[in-house]
Amino acid sequence: MDRIDQQAHQPSPTGEATIRALLLTMADRLNNEAQDEPMTEKGRLDLARELAGRDTDLHTALLAASVHVAPEATRAEYAAVLLAVADTLDLVNRFAAANQTCRDIAQRVGVRECDDSQEWRDAETECNRLWDLAHEGGHSSATLLAAGKAKAAS
Numbered sequence: 001m002d003r004i005d006q007q008a009h010q011p012s013p014t015g016e017a018t019i020r021a022l023l024l025t026m027a028d029r030l031n032n033e034a035q036d037e038p039m040t041e042k043g044r045l046d047l048a049r050e051l052a053g054r055d056t057d058l059h060t061a062l063l064a065a066s067v068h069v070a071p072e073a074t075r076a077e078y079a080a081v082l083l084a085v086a087d088t089l090d091l092v093n094r095f096a097a098a099n100q101t102c103r104d105i106a107q108r109v110g111v112r113e114c115d116d117s118q119e120w121r122d123a124e125t126e127c128n129r130l131w132d133l134a135h136e137g138g139h140s141s142a143t144l145l146a147a148g149k150a151k152a153a154s
Contacts, residue, residue, distance in 0.1 A: 023086040030079035039078040091134040096151035098127040
């Protein structure tokens with residue numbers, strides 16, 4: 001019987017959640033290091049290469065998700081662009097998590113007391129924002145509701 005090496009091929013973690021996390025990391029780095037300095041395309045390429053490491057699939061996906069640097073943009077301005085792009089990714093899972101947060105708060109404070117809870121109102125606002133973004137991004141209500149249901153069951 002042939003021995004199969006299970007470790008030989010492991011898929012690259014290039015899903016939306018991973019790319020979103022890396023975009024947030026890029027933005028954080030740019031916001032914390034010389035914000036007013038110019039951002040260059042070379043800087044974007046170097047940062048993406050550094051964060052992706054040797055994973056060429058991840059590097060390619062990160063470059064595709066990050067947009068080209070506008071001429072004369074500062075690092076802080078480019079960080080804002082990256083944050084805006086990151087906000088459009090992994091919406092279904094983020095909605096499901098926000099929906100579960102609302103449920104958890106409602107259970108803790110009591111369903112009848114939710115409207116009096118600032119924490120619940122803030123969580124509901126975020127959940128509604130993610131719902132709207134997901135719809136704008138082409139996700140159906142059925143997909144979002146199913147994700148929320150699956151999250152509640154886990």
